[in-house]
Amino acid sequence: MISSGLLDVSSLSKRFPGVQALQEANFEVNAGEIHALIGANGAGKSTLIKILAGVEDANSGTIKIDGKSVEIQDANHSRQLGLAFIHQELALVSRMTVAENLALGVLPKKFGIVSRRKLHAQALDALSDFLPDLNPNTFVGDLPVATQWLVSLARVSMQQAKVIFLDEPTAALGSHEVEILFRVVREVTAKGAAVVFVSHRLQEVLDLCDRVTTLRAGKTIGTYNIADVDYQKLVNLVAGDEVVSSPLSEVQDSPGLPILEVDNLSSGPLEGVTFDLREGEVLGVGGLVGSGRTELLETIYGERSVESGTIKLEGQVVNFAQPSDAVDRGIAMLPENRRDQALFSERSIRVNTVMSHLASFARGFLRIPNVNAENSKTNEQIERLMIRTTGPRQLVRELSGGNQQKVVVGRWLCGDVKVFLVDEPTKGVDIAGKSEILVELRRLAAAGSAVLVVSSELGEIADVADRVLVLTEGKVVTILDGPVTENEILQACYKEEAA
Ligand SMILES: Nc1ncnc2c1ncn2[C@@H]1O[C@H](COP(=O)(O)OP(=O)(O)OP(=O)(O)O)[C@@H](O)[C@H]1O
Ligand SMILES: [Mg+2]
Structure with a gap:
């Protein structure tokens, strides 16, 4: 031929x-x-x-x-x-x-x-x-x-x-x-x-x-x-015949009290940012690249220092010197750049999945790792996020790009966390996996956690968020009450730019 x-x-x-x-x-x-x-x-x-x-x-x-x-x-x-x-x-x-x-x-x-x-x-x-x-x-x-x-x-x-x-x-x-x-x-x-x-x-x-x-x-x-x-x-x-589910089926009726209160916060590109994040809600952050979205998450997480303004967690002013302090207080972060910041590619999926919770999988006084428990936790995440792998022992570097992304999401889904800071959670993930991750974010919120999620896919924010905070050049332009459409978010992003 x-x-x-x-x-x-x-x-x-x-x-x-x-x-x-x-x-x-x-x-x-x-x-x-x-x-x-x-x-x-x-x-x-x-x-x-x-x-x-x-x-x-x-x-x-x-x-x-x-x-x-x-x-x-x-x-x-x-x-x-x-x-x-x-x-x-x-x-x-x-x-x-x-x-x-x-x-x-x-x-x-x-x-x-x-x-x-x-x-x-x-x-x-x-x-x-x-x-x-x-x-x-x-x-x-x-x-x-x-x-x-x-x-x-x-x-x-x-x-x-x-x-x-x-x-x-x-x-x-x-x-x-x-x-x-x-x-x-x-x-x-x-x-x-x-x-x-x-x-x-x-x-x-x-x-x-x-x-x-x-x-x-x-x-x-x-x-x-x-x-x-x-x-x-x-x-x-x-x-194929995998189910693509809709995150909105998990929406919670009424969010609870503010768990995180950010008041007049400035740091790097951020200028006077004010908002609160409530128990049981998913708050989306919309904005163009360079609007300060990632910096906002990093400042809350203690990766950048607060220049002025305050952050309160459960009513108490906090100012984390480093991320591990934030982790100790029940804050988790899923960074955008996972390959460099969150993945140990020469280690197995199991180690990458359970690493931040190693203590809870260790038994007794001597803290002997419980490999069976670790394996079953890892298998749970593999199944839940449809990670294509030969099993928990496979090295992360042998996984496809999207499956590597899912490993970090899986790690963080099995933690015990009050506030989730999530940067581009579905980056590189296929369509069924994307919807599964959004559903998991809703489930976390339904279980009482608060989720602050940044995504460049505005349609995704529209699907998953209760409210949407729109950032432009480091400032809060508006906070939209849900349900919000992709187009409304986009218009809010550009409105201030033109003005
Ligand atoms: N070096 C390697 N060693 C072992 N297995 C590998 C290696 N590279 C890729 N694989 C496996 O080959 C399969 C195909 O991976 P590939 O990276 O081509 O997927 P992909 O379609 O690009 O996925 P994604 O959308 O996640 O990027 C996967 O099961 C992956 O784990
Ligand atoms: Mg690929």
């Missing part, structure tokens, strides 16, 4: 110990198209992409580029073949500057010698499109994740690749960055390149892509024109 595809992957298989990550998967990409690759956590999307990137070896299968069979040797070879990648785990080097990062792999050479000046000029040019104010001499490690991501985008767009793979680009981005991303993707495809787009935000797939291919448990379920599918169809393709 002759294929007109620019990239043609057929019968690709890959086995890891205990799991068939890809099983005779097929995937075909045409020039100039935006092609979505979707599927549940652990379906095999990143594995497929890593094989094309020359990072993993396939066990069998064929790959054709422009109709010609290729054996991809390594990352360099993949690049020479015209493939470019932004992987799920960002690959920027934080100790290097933006300009140096942009030059990695695409170093401009003059008679084999790297030209510094040309490098700088190229960087400025690539950035001018979407980060005109960024100084190329900034160290990447000093930039917010969303900006780092845009730097990666500048880097791949400099490569003039035939196919650009974006593995979950939008998980780290706010609505403004997503707009920039969409613009760049449309520009490069208009020039004839193809873009492969992995996302768990199915509405984005409908908004951006021309075609969509679904993987399930390593197999290709099908490829469809976007014109022929709708949101519900995509949900069914991803979730």
